[in-house]
Amino acid sequence: xxxxxxxxxxxxxxxxxxxxxxxxxxxxxxxxxxxxxxxxxxxxxxxxxxxxxxxxxxxxxxxxxxxxxxxxxxxxxxxxxxxxxxxxxxxxxxxxxxxxxxxxxxxxxxxxxxxxxxxxxxxxxxxxxxxxxxxxxxxxxxxxxxxxxxxxxxxxxxxxxxxxxxxxxxxxxxxxxxxxxxxxxxxxxxxxxxxxxxxxxxxxxxxxxxxxxxxxxxxxxxxxxxxxxxxxxxxxxxxxxxxxxxxxxxxxxxxxxxxxxxxxxxxxxxxxxxxxxxxxxxxxxxxxxxxxxxxxxxxxxxxxxxxxxxxxxxxxxxxx
Amino acid sequence: xxxxxxxxxxxxxxxxxxxxxxxxxxxxxxxxxxxxxxxxxxxxxxxxxxxxxxxxxxxxxxxxxxxxxxxxxxxxxxxxxxxxxxxxxxxxxxxxxxxxxxxxxxxxxxxxxxxxxxxxxxxxxxxxxxxxxxxxxxxxxxxxxxxxxxxxxxxxxxxxxxxxxxxxxxxxxxxxxxxxxxxxxxxxxxxxxxxxxxxxxxxxxxxxxxxxxxxxxxxxxxxxxxxxxxxxxxxxxxxxxxxxxxxxxxxxxxxxxxxxxxxxxxxxxxxxxxxxxxxxxxxxxxxxxxxxxxxxxxxxxxxxxxxxxxxxxxxxxxxx
Numbered sequence: 001x002x003x004x005x006x007x008x009x010x011x012x013x014x015x016x017x018x019x020x021x022x023x024x025x026x027x028x029x030x031x032x033x034x035x036x037x038x039x040x041x042x043x044x045x046x047x048x049x050x051x052x053x054x055x056x057x058x059x060x061x062x063x064x065x066x067x068x069x070x071x072x073x074x075x076x077x078x079x080x081x082x083x084x085x086x087x088x089x090x091x092x093x094x095x096x097x098x099x100x101x102x103x104x105x106x107x108x109x110x111x112x113x114x115x116x117x118x119x120x121x122x123x124x125x126x127x128x129x130x131x132x133x134x135x136x137x138x139x140x141x142x143x144x145x146x147x148x149x150x151x152x153x154x155x156x157x158x159x160x161x162x163x164x165x166x167x168x169x170x171x172x173x174x175x176x177x178x179x180x181x182x183x184x185x186x187x188x189x190x191x192x193x194x195x196x197x198x199x200x201x202x203x204x205x206x207x208x209x210x211x212x213x214x215x216x217x218x219x220x221x222x223x224x225x226x227x228x229x230x231x232x233x234x235x236x237x238x239x240x241x242x243x244x245x246x247x248x249x250x251x252x253x254x255x256x257x258x259x260x261x262x263x264x265x266x267x268x269x270x271x272x273x274x275x276x277x278x279x280x281x282x283x284x285x286x287x288x289x290x291x292x293x294x295x296x297x298x299x300x301x302x303x304x305x306x307x308x309x310x311x312x313x314x315x316x317x318x319x320x
Numbered sequence: 321x322x323x324x325x326x327x328x329x330x331x332x333x334x335x336x337x338x339x340x341x342x343x344x345x346x347x348x349x350x351x352x353x354x355x356x357x358x359x360x361x362x363x364x365x366x367x368x369x370x371x372x373x374x375x376x377x378x379x380x381x382x383x384x385x386x387x388x389x390x391x392x393x394x395x396x397x398x399x400x401x402x403x404x405x406x407x408x409x410x411x412x413x414x415x416x417x418x419x420x421x422x423x424x425x426x427x428x429x430x431x432x433x434x435x436x437x438x439x440x441x442x443x444x445x446x447x448x449x450x451x452x453x454x455x456x457x458x459x460x461x462x463x464x465x466x467x468x469x470x471x472x473x474x475x476x477x478x479x480x481x482x483x484x485x486x487x488x489x490x491x492x493x494x495x496x497x498x499x500x501x502x503x504x505x506x507x508x509x510x511x512x513x514x515x516x517x518x519x520x521x522x523x524x525x526x527x528x529x530x531x532x533x534x535x536x537x538x539x540x541x542x543x544x545x546x547x548x549x550x551x552x553x554x555x556x557x558x559x560x561x562x563x564x565x566x567x568x569x570x571x572x573x574x575x576x577x578x579x580x581x582x583x584x585x586x587x588x589x590x591x592x593x594x595x596x597x598x599x600x601x602x603x604x605x606x607x608x609x610x611x612x613x614x615x616x617x618x619x620x621x622x623x624x625x626x627x628x629x630x631x632x633x634x635x636x637x638x639x640x
Contacts, residue, residue: 012640015349015426019361022353023454024444029335030366033342041339043363044371046350046437046458051364053501054374085502086509106335113446117366120505124344126433126462128533128593130505131512134343138366142446167492170485170524171503180500181373182405183491185440185450189406192451204490213448273448320332 029106030140031099036106042140047126049133050119054179057081060272062144063104063112067313069306071097073235074116074272081176082118087135089118096139101319103141111144113273146274147214152197156280156292157269159211160196161258162187166209166230174232184212194283198269200261203230207255214271216279218256218264219295228253236270236303243302249295266293268300276300349426350460351419356426362460367446369453370439374499377401380592382464383424383432387633389626391417393555394436394592401496402438407455409438416459421639423461431464433593466594467534472517476600476612477589479531480516481578482507486529486550494552504532514603518589520581523550527575534591536599538576538584539615548573556590563622569615586613588620596620 021040030042050056059078061071075093082089091099096116104112116139123132148157164187167180187199200216203209208216209230215237217226224244226237244251261267265288267279276299278292287293306312341360350362370376379398381391395413402409411419416436424432436459443452468477484507487500507519520536523529528536529550535557537546544564546557564571581587585608587599596619598612607613626632 012425013356013422015356015358017358017361019352019355019357019363023365023442025365025367026444026446032339035339036333036335037339038335038337039365039367041337042366043339044366045343045345045359046362046364046435046460047345047359049505051371051376052499053505054499055501055505056371085505102333105332115366122343124346126346126465128465128467130508140366145446145448147448165488165490167487167500168485168524171487171491172506176502178502179372179374180487180502181375182496182498182500185369185373185375185405188450204488 026142027107028109028140028142029103030138031103032136032138036102039140039142042138044119044138045122047122048119048136049122049130050117053120055085055120055130056117056179057085057176058115058117058179059177061100061114061116062272063109063114063141063316064144064307064313066110066316067307068100068316068319069313070235070239071314073238077177077235078116078118084173084176087118087120089135089137091137096137097319099139100141101316103139104316105320107141109141109143112141113143113145114141115139146277147198147269147271148274148277153277154292156278156287157198158196158281159198159200159279160191160194160283161208162190162199162201163206164190164201165204166201168204168230174230177232181212188212196283202258203227205255207257208261211269213273214269216261216267216269218261219266219293220264222249222295224249224251224295225254225256226251227256229255234270234272236272236275239303240270240276240299243299247298247302262287264288266296268296276303346462347427348429348460348462349423350458351423352456352458356422359460359462362458364439364458365442367442368439368456369442369450370437373440375405375440375450376437376499377405377496378435378437378499379497381420381434381436382592383429383434383461383636384464384627384633386430386636387627388420388636389633390555390559391634393558397497397555398436398438404493404496407438407440409455409457411457417639419459420461421636423459424636425640427461429461429463432461433463433465434461435459466597467518467589467591468594468597473597474612476598476607477518478516478601479518479520479599480511480514480603481528482510482519482521484510484521485524486521488524488550494550497552501532508532516603522578523547525575527577528581531589533593534589536581536587536589538581539586539613540584542569542615544569544571544615545574545576546571547576549575554590556592556595559623560590560596560619563619567618567622582607584608586616588616596623
């Protein structure tokens, strides 16, 4: 036996210079660090606080037929939330609007899902002090997406109520649009187990809160209600209030029990990803007659009409 | 005036092929997708559910003087949490141990901070259904780091109690080591405002919970207590129970009021990042006589002694 054979083999693998990524990415354009890039390049370090500690806020705005919808409201919320998290970016409002418009134009998408993200960032020393991290901004434009697909928009979604409690406001201010979704993901899996298509989770008092990426409204006797607590104050939710005001309908934020929402005449969800989307079944209960209701139809129709109205929308090309 | 001058200028910026990253990264080696890479390459897409929805679990183990400390316990927890989140990885336990050992060896660090991460991943269509995402594994080894620096280890940390409520177990199972830290980051900023060095947050009943990356123990009349609820069951926390058992000391998980912890004889925090670390001031209150106490010293000494014990630690090179 030679000496070499008795020693442990210490052949370590090589450290390669570049990550080789074989994944496919959706077709879009991102902005980071002064560059416009294909989506496949839009990556952040695993050491970024935005990943390791979900220390990040973001906003999603959509473009429909070449126009941003309610961009100002999304920018207002984004800037407010950056401030709430004590982060700072070296871009002003007009600069971010121009970056978003560039992402959309470069992507070639006439209708788009557009994200603006601010993460705590990282420091070169992997410091545990968030004040030492350099905050960073990332934006991207992808093809327009919806919580509900075409068939679901026609027949209405089937939702299950999960008794997972949405992270309460005493832990995280829900007005800060954040990426803390493990509760919502658990709700989703429970809904899938049940055979439903998406989920609603509850607040600490067992009232309906929100779903993964959407708010919810119940219509009863022509009056609209939406959960008041433990929810993101969604821009599409606000848009429903604004549309109701225009149509002379009553809408209010309130506590809604699971039993109440199941007994509603109509239910719909709201999200930048899809707008106003009908729900026709919750758990085993059909909502109303199980078909998309007239209030939902009227609001949906007005919602999409506003997308061409210059007081509600902005030409992408006007921001370039 | 020429026609061109009256038309809007539509000169869009170029889409560049590759992201140019000027950031500095700590010195380490990562593993992803079959490759060993420098830390600067360890990046994930902003579309990964692990980033956009913090849909990720991880575990951190440390290497001290060429030996992993309690690697089996960390691997047990990591695999259990992957299962709890309904994720799957194409690596077994021995393969992950070998990957971690390779990262450490390639990094050249004799003492290291070693992370293993499992994210939900992403799908090429940016699907909203987490079942369509391809789960992914990332590991890395960095220089050993500690919650407390050398000076703080000698004189004891100054902690402030934040009344931010740790995300409750009804929302997220705290046994799943997760990246939902906005509550802890808020606590940190409040502690900095107060002039303290780190923070403790509370549970829904106002009892002490945990801090950013650590559990806490209070010693009173020779008996140890640590919060029972709304905390990660830390491996170093468990190690303190094990050491107490060996030393014949009493240790239990219990509810601890803020007033009680301030009136303790000794307080220390526990984390894989630093081990057992003394606390000598909470808010304005000095703990005991304001110096590092004898129980803390005895446990710390035994803790580090165990790092050379083969029943508590594993040679990195034995796993290659």
